[in-house]
Amino acid sequence: MAERTKVIEVVPYDPAWKAEYRRIEARILDIAGDLIIGSEHVGSTSIEGLWAKPVIDLDLVMESYDKLPEIIRRLQQFGYEHQGNLGIEGREAFQSLQDDGFMKYHLYVCPKDGKGYREHIAFRDYLRSHPSARDEYQAVKQRLAEEFRYDIDAYCEGKTAFVQSILQKAAQNRNTI
Template sequence: MEIDETINVVPYDVQWPILFQNEKVNLFKAFGDDAIDIQHFGSTSVQGMFAKPIIDVLVGVKTLELNNSVSNKLIELDYEGFGETGVKGRLYFRKRQEHAYNLAVVIWNGEQWINNLLIRNYLRDNPHVAKQYAEKKLNAIHKGYTTLLSYSDEKADYVSNLLEQAKKSIG
């Protein structure tokens, strides 16, 4: 399967945190001691936020060299791997079934780990910013950016600015 896919944005679903918690249990079993921490991130982790109905999961590891046991267990959980896919320091996996999941496997407490959690926490702490971001997402869809890659490109500058705002907010 190729990386690009058709996407949509939907209103917040109260099931998203529950789906994350259930998948987190499976992922800790798959990663074993290789996973230091597993966090819910992305828009589905921000209460009230419009989002793609895909649960984003951040897996913090010591090394991106995953052993065969972990890779095989992810395959058993129906994840497919795409490597770094243009994001240095992140291994991307996804599962598309009744519920959809994206895994970002990154170095725990590394740049990808810190930046993704900074944005999540900033959006959680600033509902007015989360609302603006949701409007940006909906506008992107309405303008016809309905594939993953075009949608991601359309909002890339906005996300970059969000990260800068989040960094400034912590001093």
């Protein structure tokens, strides 16, 4: 089971998050880089200017699920626990079982055509290119963090409608290009 956030804290954007992502990515690529076709910094810390919970989200992209058993085996050798998809299709979660010297992070392994991966990228890219949507999302997150400071489930549920609306807009933008 994923480590549960006890206190929801949304903090101002920190440019150091990019460097921390690169440090984590380098570590993971050393372990399983030959089994993946790419990696992406996703989630709120990947969107310049957006306040966020200080947690890096990293998607490793694999060609297909055929690679997953070997990825699991390799990551387990280095202290990572496979947690399954945690209810999100097209995304396999992993948690480091030791202090590895990084800030808190979520590691996901996704097939290149997986729903979870496609949605992570669509959401990130839309907010990066639409500052008003980014600012609106920030306001939602700040309000929810105040209202549900000790309830991560309510915080996440409170973001759902906004996230879905952005994913719809992102899909419409792709269809108009």
